[in-house]
Amino acid sequence: MLIIDSKDCENIDKALKKYKKKFEKSKTLLQLRERQAFTKPSIKHRTKVLKAVYKQQIASGKLEK
Numbered sequence: 001m002l003i004i005d006s007k008d009c010e011n012i013d014k015a016l017k018k019y020k021k022k023f024e025k026s027k028t029l030l031q032l033r034e035r036q037a038f039t040k041p042s043i044k045h046r047t048k049v050l051k052a053v054y055k056q057q058i059a060s061g062k063l064e065k
Contacts, residue, residue: 004019
């Protein structure tokens, strides 16, 4: 649960902006989307390795963005 400290004289837009920023930093939405569908650990590992290979190719200059 996110708690936002707001003063009585504070504008509601500022409080909403603080809430949105705090919500984004907590990565709640990211976790929710990740839990919607189960991915096998082997597939997670494979994608992690493929990302590392891709980054290595960009760093070495073999592949351009």
